Amino acid sequence: MTALEPREAGAFMQALGRTLDAEFGRPRAVLAISAHSPARQPVLLAGASHHAVYDFGGFDPKLNTLRYDARGATELAAEVQALAAKAGLPLHSVPEGGLDHGIWTPLRYIYPAADVPVLPLAFVPSQSPAQQFALGEMLAPLAEQGVLIMGSGSITHNLRLVFGQGRPPTIDAPEIQASADFRAWLQARAAAADWPALLDYRRQAPHAVAMHPTDEHLLPLFVAAGAGGRKNPALRIHDSLTFGSLAMDAYAFGTAAPRLAQALQESSAATL
Numbered sequence: 712m713t714a715l716e717p718r719e720a721g722a723f724m725q726a727l728g729r730t731l732d733a734e735f736g737r738p739r740a741v742l743a744i745s746a747h748s749p750a751r752q753p754v755l756l757a758g759a760s761h762h763a764v765y766d767f768g769g770f771d772p773k774l775n776t777l778r779y780d781a782r783g784a785t786e787l788a789a790e791v792q793a794l795a796a797k798a799g800l801p802l803h804s805v806p807e808g809g810l811d812h813g814i815w816t817p818l819r820y821i822y823p824a825a826d827v828p829v830l831p832l833a834f835v836p837s838q839s840p841a842q843q844f845a846l847g848e849m850l851a852p853l854a855e856q857g858v859l860i861m862g863s864g865s866i867t868h869n870l871r872l873v874f875g876q877g878r879p880p881t882i883d884a885p886e887i888q889a890s891a892d893f894r895a896w897l898q899a900r901a902a903a904a905d906w907p908a909l910l911d912y913r914r915q916a917p918h919a920v921a922m923h924p925t926d927e928h929l930l931p932l933f934v935a936a937g938a939g940g941r942k943n944p945a946l947r948i949h950d951s952l953t954f955g956s957l958a959m960d961a962y963a964f965g966t967a968a969p970r971l972a973q974a975l976q977e978s979s980a981a982t983l
Contacts, residue, residue: 719951724820745813746864750833757788758808847937862931884955889918901945939964
């Protein structure tokens, strides 16, 4: 519903697009890893063009009218396959297009003109956070070559807390303690670049299983983190919440993260 009701997360993504342009220029492509593009082995959707895929049901029918027609990134797909072969990681490529809602929803705010090529990378949700991190490490050279690596999921994602207990909480309900504890732990460990703890989050983080009964919505974070480098901290650049437990925190990775975080902070202060 963020696509129709942007709230704080949508406003942040709009500001993110403007700030990325101002600080770093347009990327040559976006390599997107979404919680809603799972596969049995990592696979690149290397079609020449993409369209919005409506991979959901039971929501406002207006969502099915939204479009995001972006170019594909076939040349980038060949580069990614070469990196995977060098790293000894299995990676397939198919000449098909399509962007799940975890990709087209943020990109409609970040790059609304759909003028940046997109390459979705479907990941294996049964693989561990450490395996996702290794996948990201393989992608690291791309970040120095003008490619924006975007992980899309949700910092907390337990829909049973929202829809499974009768009447759902109000959209602006106060945050439940389990959500607050989990988010604070993740922010502190990310800022300290404590990847051993983060990769073991299901055992070490407070309320980890309650916040992620299944962890596919957090796994894209580890891919993006791996691309950012093991020695670099991850900085939270946005935090917002709906229904008391669905958090839309965003993190920046890599050596450029401090510059991006500072620019976003200055932009936010200028608009107040």
